[in-house]
Amino acid sequence: MTTLGPAATGPSTSPFENNHADPWARAFVDLPELNAAVTNAIAGAITQVRSTSGRPDSEVRTTSLLVLGPAGAGKTHLFARLRRKLGPKAVFVHLRPLVGTEMTPRYVLGQIVQQLGYEVETRGGDRSLKQLEALVGSSLAQLDGVSPDWPRAFLDEVMGLDEAARAQKLEWAVERLLDRHREADETYLARLLHAPFLKPAQQRAALAWLAGRDLEEQQMQRLGVAGGLPEERILQALQTLGLFAAPGSPIVLVFDQLENLMDAEATGSRVRAYANLVAELFDATRGFVLVQMALDSEWEHAIRPQLSEAQKSRLGGHTIPIALPTPGQARELVRRWVEDLPDRPQPFPWPFGEPRVEHWSRTAGMTPRMLMIECRQALALGPDAPFDVPVAEAQPRADAPLRSVDPDNDDTALMAAWESHLVAARGALDEAAADRRSADPARLVGGMASCLHFVKDAQTSRVDARQPVQIVARVGARTCFVAFVHQTHPRSVMIALGLASDGLSQGTVIAVRERALEFAPTWKKVQASVAALRERGLQWISLERDDAARLLALESFLASAKSKDLEDCAGRIFEEAEVHAWMDRTLGVASWPVAQALAGARVEREWDGDDGAAQPRGSEPVQTGAAPSTGRSGEIPAADTATTIRACLTQLRVASLERLVREVARVKPAASRTEVVSALEAIPGQVRWFGRAIVAIREPEPR
């Protein structure tokens, strides 16, 4: 059995656990002098936009910076640092290229509006403030001729007005803004200004419209519109946002992990599409600060060669390399991390000792992430562990692998990483559910396309999240058309299904929709349409929450593998091929319902009714196989818990203990958590534990 936690003895390793920066982290250790030049360059660009746009008759422009560095050098950390440093003086939007699909202006707009809902890093006792509130508050303040640095105060003031006075004030603000920027979209501007003062349901509808998302019927009624933002207004919406935000809280679009633009076939089409998008934002919008971050090697060898001269000047005009810590900075960084340890019986350099710290700080090529991993390992050994300065490494053989393989520890590290991606994916689903929308369609499509890489004899020929049929793939001798039906309005669903059904004459059409977005009973026409299409051969998959989470996690996990963000316990980075092999071995992606449906298996989780209540078969328990099935909720008295567990795990392959308990309880409602754990412990040869939270079926050893 392996464990995920640190060694039981010794101090807590908590400051050294998070070796992957979270752009939205609130508490993190920072050394401001490390890469101060990069921070200052970005902060300077933001200040420049603010000051220029605040002056009458000034010509504000969009600026672009490119930040390059190796994996673990602190690119994403910069995002968190800038949020802390600038607080409400800028709106920060973190974007990363999607796996398998191109970024579009609509996607960028959607991400900006979604992240307007995230909180601003506030100081000390300040009340929490959303980026949307900071944006509107600082803009109103600036229009009123007061400092935009205290948006909360101004927002409270407007909030305190009675409804009529507030409406008058906002109308005045819209007029002032339109006077200043004639190219702005008036409706968009008005709805944006009103958004912070709306009631929750009204605000959700307004934000969905502002984000360019598909609207539900009720949301349309609330807003008094006939539909969402059409394609031709998306760019104008972006222009309006840029102009509106520039004087108070300029919008900083951070395109992180650009290495994910590289496709396996090295066609360069995604790089060029991205370059066109950024060039369009650079040329057609004003007041944005575009920050692009990429691995230096990938930029130099793979991305830059694909760009035209015009694109190079827009994307890479101002390039700033991320610096690695100098010896003094490395030492100071370690000292600050150590300060976060709860018990410190001795002063620094305890618990590492002077020779170790000296060696780390003098080692050439040590990134902050490597440094953190060294600290974690040394801490696990204990403060009194001896240390000999390693002899300089000899030149390795040219074909020597970068990592020495250690199957058990590698599996543990990858499993822990996968779990963290699953947790993030569940968070994204919760966020989507709160907004009553689908999970990010582009990410789900990316996940589905990635899923296909694990299906035997499958080859994707087109992945494009903008199309009604997002994936076209060849599976064996069949051509599969996959349509992800994410729309929230019945009319849009009907249009999407109509377009998807065109493929029925050419191959298999698979329609996928999240279970969370089940059709309302009143959507009679949609249900009739689905039933009719199913008669014609359409396959329908209702995507369970767990399946959707796995697809989202798959997308982000593969992106991390590409960005060199997955490493083993010793800090050595996993190669993409290793990650793929592990996924194939452990996660059994090919057996996931979506993958099986694509592979041509019978669709288990399908919509099966047109009586107004879309009754999913997917709510059935996992097919237990060995245990006789007695229906949806029937108990199987004869089946013992171990058999049920084995059957469930055979289906799930790897699952959290909670999920397994849940699945077992669906077959055997009387089964308790303790009983499941005891049964699992009784069959150690058949199951494998990852810590105490994750359990997987143990595959038979190959002979």
Place this chain on the structure above:
Amino acid sequence: MGGPRAARHQQAKSKLTPIATAEIAAGLVSAVERDGAILRTQVTQRSSRTQVLDVFDALVRAGLEVSGRFVRRPLEAQILERLDGGPVPLRGLDKVVRGATGRETAQTATSLVDRNRARFVVRGKDLLIARPDAPVLDAHARQRLKAAVRALGASLALADKKRACLLQSDVDDALKPFVGSPAPLASAAIHDVASLVDGHREGSGLTSVPKLVRLLGGLSARDALHAELLRGARAGRFELRPESGMGRLSVEDASFCIPGPQGSRLSWVRRIEEES
């Protein structure tokens, strides 16, 4: 058998043998050096039956190679010398070396490539053999070139169809990443690493370590350059950075990098004087 005359002849011959064998071998060695190879029959013609084996031994001790038909300078050395003048087509390689059959030449070339002492390259429809440090496009670069050529092909087709032209600069841009291989610099340049790093900076402001090693002559210059770079890094003049590419280093490039912490390879160097 044999009368007194035969006995005398035998006695005289045996007395002369030690000198004659060395002389015969020396004559043959100079003939091989002059002509590159001689027929093996020349050895047997010039030596008596008892001498032959000694002569062959002497020729091998002199560093020559004895094959079924020829005595020659070692075939590997002959091929490697030819490669100094540039890649040589594999077809007809037996015509440019001396004393080897086509099959022997092909086998020796393959053996050299297998042991990384040479590499096969393609020119047109011909397979050539080249020095191991000849600048080549690795698998990733070839993929990128394929894409660039495909894109150019499409542009050409469109230009023909629409009676339009291609901008020279677009063609240059498309092919620029794949052309241009500067000649190796003198090893004295190692001592001026700072200028070298500055002079070969990429658009990102970083300089490729494998590129510098190659510029200085390849493997022979590697360790000296690494030592200079590490010295500069300790003095705070350079920053050495780990490779983060997605398997973009060729096997040779990887061997030209400096071993870094946690199994990484330091493939980039950056001047940091301007910051301090």
